[in-house]
Amino acid sequence: MKKIQFGIGIPTGTEGLMYPIPFAKARDNIRLSQAAEKFGFDSVWGNDHISTQHYVRQEFKRPPNYYAPLITLASIAENTRQIKVATALLVVPFRHPVLIAKELATLDHLTNGRLLVGVGIGAYREEFEAMTGEKSKSVNRGNYLDETLTVLHKIFEEDVVTFKGEYFDIRELQSYPKPVQKPFPFYIGGNASQGWERTAKFATGWLPAALTPEEIKKACDSIRAHCEKYGRNFNDLDIAPQMSVSIGRTQEEAAEKFKRSQLFNHFESLKKSTFKNQDTGMISQRNLIGNPEQILAKIDEFTKAGVTTFSALLFAVNTIEEMIESMQFFAEEVIKRLMI
Numbered sequence: 006m007k008k009i010q011f012g013i014g015i016p017t018g019t020e021g022l023m024y025p026i027p028f029a030k031a032r033d034n035i036r037l038s039q040a041a042e043k044f045g046f047d048s049v050w051g052n053d054h055i056s057t058q059h060y061v062r063q064e065f066k067r068p069p070n071y072y073a074p075l076i077t078l079a080s081i082a083e084n085t086r087q088i089k090v091a092t093a094l095l096v097v098p099f100r101h102p103v104l105i106a107k108e109l110a111t112l113d114h115l116t117n118g119r120l121l122v123g124v125g126i127g128a129y130r131e132e133f134e135a136m137t138g139e140k141s142k143s144v145n146r147g148n149y150l151d152e153t154l155t156v157l158h159k160i161f162e163e164d165v166v167t168f169k170g171e172y173f174d175i176r177e178l179q180s181y182p183k184p185v186q187k188p189f190p191f192y193i194g195g196n197a198s199q200g201w202e203r204t205a206k207f208a209t210g211w212l213p214a215a216l217t218p219e220e221i222k223k224a225c226d227s228i229r230a231h232c233e234k235y236g237r238n239f240n241d242l243d244i245a246p247q248m249s250v251s252i253g254r255t256q257e258e259a260a261e262k263f264k265r266s267q268l269f270n271h272f273e274s275l276k277k278s279t280f281k282n283q284d285t286g287m288i289s290q291r292n293l294i295g296n297p298e299q300i301l302a303k304i305d306e307f308t309k310a311g312v313t314t315f316s317a318l319l320f321a322v323n324t325i326e327e328m329i330e331s332m333q334f335f336a337e338e339v340i341k342r343l344m345i
Contacts, residue, residue, distance in 0.1 A: 010047040016029035029070070030201050037325065038085055045336050053127075054132060058131060074115060099127070103178065110161070123194045124193065125193070165177055168311055189209075196213045202297060206235050208242070211228060218306045222311060249320070250293045252294075252339070263288075
């Protein structure tokens with residue numbers, strides 16, 4: 006059985022979404038990552054936003070700070086020793102695949118192979134529209150993602166690449182260095198069923214958000230079937246959902262902490278995108294909320310459903326200091342007890 010991995014979601018782009026405004030300065034991401042490494046977490050995961058979402062503008066008078074995830078991860082890697090640095094997730098439609106390939110290969114070398122890259126289309130189409138205007142109407146972001154992943158694999162595996170598709174026309178491209186890691190660890194983000202086949206076809210892991218154990222098991226069964234289609238071993242994949250943590254000495258304390266947090270409001274905002282057609286009322290079943298014993302029991306449910314990594318844990322807190330305290334409490338009362 007694989008060792009269960011635990012990662013922290015760092016605030017590269019969480020103000021106004023998962024956390025209040027203000028919440029984090031750029032270098033707080035380094036400080037949190039150093040604390041995560043000290044406490045025994047396996048990875049840190051940065052998200053990716055470029056423009057303030059409509060509902061955030063309505064809720065807060067002050068705009069949020071969103072930091073470039075790959076640049077931030079490079080700085081984190083220089084200030085840590087072994088913790089893996091990751092994206093949860095990198096929004097592919099914001100970028101051209103040739104530039105993505107160059108930046109990922111470079112970062113993989115700078116981190117000595119500590120890089121993991123979750124990719125997706127982005128939870129808020131309005132950000133893509135803000136960036137591309139009228140051109141956004143002609144882009145199917147799912148198709149763009151698939152074509153980008155095809156190009157990235159070709160660049161990472163072939164000497165000279167020529168490719169012509171719906172969005173990209175690449176001619177005799179030679180791009181070096183290739184990444185340190187082979188295969189390169191791509192994770193497919195998102196809860197939609199289209200991502201299940203993408204995972205089997207393109208990736209080393211699946212990165213959904215806040216699903217129930219039953220939903221994860223159903224998806225894993227489908228991914229396993231797709232793996233057979235593509236001649237891959239399902240057991241080689243990392244099933245790595247993102248979820249929230251509200252840990253307290255009692256269940257009541259943890260539940261109240263979660264209801265007071267910006268994370269609770271964030272769940273409401275995702276009803277039209279990430280959680281479309283899902284029952285968001287089952288918040289306690291989709292996240293780790295409770296005292297240490299309850300959280301350990303929930304982790305057992307998730308691992309039996311197929312989870313191998315709890316990828317980008319987001320804590321129900323309002324300040325960086327509270328986040329560090331919750332991280333330490335979780336590490337001491339949950340992670341260490343799993344190692345016994």
